[in-house]
Amino acid sequence: MASKTPTESMTTMSELILPNDTNTLGNLMGGRLMHWMDIAAAMASMKHCNCPVVTASADNISFENPVRLGNVVTIEAKVTRAFSTSMEVYIKVHGEDLPTQFKYLSNEAYMTFVALDPNGKPRTVPELIPETDEERRRFEGALRRRQLRLVLSGRMKPDQATELRKLFVEDILEK
Numbered sequence: 001m002a003s004k005t006p007t008e009s010m011t012t013m014s015e016l017i018l019p020n021d022t023n024t025l026g027n028l029m030g031g032r033l034m035h036w037m038d039i040a041a042a043m044a045s046m047k048h049c050n051c052p053v054v055t056a057s058a059d060n061i062s063f064e065n066p067v068r069l070g071n072v073v074t075i076e077a078k079v080t081r082a083f084s085t086s087m088e089v090y091i092k093v094h095g096e097d098l099p100t101q102f103k104y105l106s107n108e109a110y111m112t113f114v115a116l117d118p119n120g121k122p123r124t125v126p127e128l129i130p131e132t133d134e135e136r137r138r139f140e141g142a143l144r145r146r147q148l149r150l151v152l153s154g155r156m157k158p159d160q161a162t163e164l165r166k167l168f169v170e171d172i173l174e175k
Contacts, residue, residue, distance in 0.1 A: 003126055004079075004129070006079055006128065006138075007131065009078045009089075011040050011041075011043040011078065012074060012075070012076050012077075016071075017067055017068065017070060019069060025066075028066065028071075030063060033067070033107075036073070037058075037111070038111065040077040040091060042113060044078050044079055048087055048128070049115040049123075051116060053087075053113040055113055056112040056113060057112045059109055059149070062107060063107050064106060064107055065105060067093075071095045071097050072095070073096075073106065074096065075093050080139055082128040083146065086112055086114045087113050087128075089110065090109075091109045094106060110145060143163050151164070
């Protein structure tokens, strides 16, 4: 199985925000945006592993700026790290007011997807090779984020989270 780079999974989706996409304040509904983010991230995952995927988790999604009625939302997603059968995907969302040419960050998030074989069972995914400094930084942080997800979901005991312990326990012992 050949390794891949984050660039090979890059997916960009854009949508024009119409009245049926908004809440009573004229802003894009959060649930609609999360739906689009899930689609973009799933496509990035499928580009990486060339098979069907399912969403395993979505990290904290905080909305920094609303996307307004009539604006364009652009969602960029790419794989940041591949584990055995799962992939972490970074999603960045921008809004853009086309008449004023004003582009702004709406939010960022990480989601995790699991690759599936024809029987619906998890399957091995290709290794990810980061190329840029930013890709390497996200790649290195992915193990900590993964361990945090596993601890919070109860699938890993806190004392087994070696990368998280390095952040908290070893700093305390050194002082």
